Amino acid sequence: MNLPERKANRQYIDNNPEKWNQNRFNIETKEKNAMKLKYQFIINEVADQMVAVAVGDDMEKFNGFVKMNDIGVQIFELLKNEITLDEIIAEMLKKHPESTEQEARETITEFTDKLKAEGVVE
């Protein structure tokens, strides 16, 4: 099959507004759900707990620290790049297959909601 030329391809999409609108809807939905850490953090163990602290110029913007357990650290690491809640759940279920999807969703949502409330995640 010969692939249509690029211009013709674009014309095809433009001429198919329903499909085009569908694509746009998906992109907007992904952008709405995606999360990411707002600042650069380092994580280290202090007094048997994992603690994340902002570094560099971000220290002035977030002058606090985040205490978390090992699960929290795994979620925190995933949030270094833009990621949706469903993607976090999928990744965490791979690491912890003993959990149910509902348990994972509740735990992760609770944690990410707290991070959002503190202004750590955008």
Add this chain to the structure above:
Amino acid sequence: MYFKLADFDMELIYLYDYIKNLLEKYKTKKAKVDFSVKTSDNDIETEKKNYEGFFSLSYLESIATYRKIAEWLPLNDAFVLHSACFDVDGVGVAFAAHSGTGKTTHMNLWQKYLGEKMVVVNGDKPIVRFFEDEPEQPYAYGTPWNGKEHLGCNMRTPLKHICFIERSETNYVEKVQKQDIIDRIMNQVYMPKAPQAMMKTMTLIDRLLSCCDLWIIHCNMAPKAAEIAYNTIFKK
């Protein structure tokens, strides 16, 4: 100018005489230098933004100098601890708390109670340092940056007790575990900007909490507060 701070040999290139006079008791002869510190006009300008009200450029230079030292220390197994630190018969005690809680007031009560048995090492921001050959014994050092009352001297003490001060109607002391005071200690240690230095600082905080006895002193301003706290901590 050459000086010794927390057993580090340092060199200072300064703009104003205030810092030179501040370091007079820490002066040494020219030696191999562990760290050379020089502040610029830009550093002083940055400090100006951190302080409300009028502060002289010479004073701001002294703050900028200590900040540069504090940024360097963690990669050399040391850090600045916001605390009032003193020595009682060769045992180091540090009172930590937010400014205005009563660290200095309580320390003065101990001084009145103990007399010459007690020597103030640093009333505000001692340097705490670990040595390779004594991994479980942190030392707290006097520095010229010792608070507005200038309480302290050029000495060191083996730190054994970290006490967090809390105002209370009644006087009592509770021994705590490191997990109980992580929030408190994280707010009293100078946190450097560089990621590697920050990582090291957190490791050093963990070491400090593991090496020292940890206490919360609930106290009022009565002289009895010192007696109760001292007797509990030193098991008299």
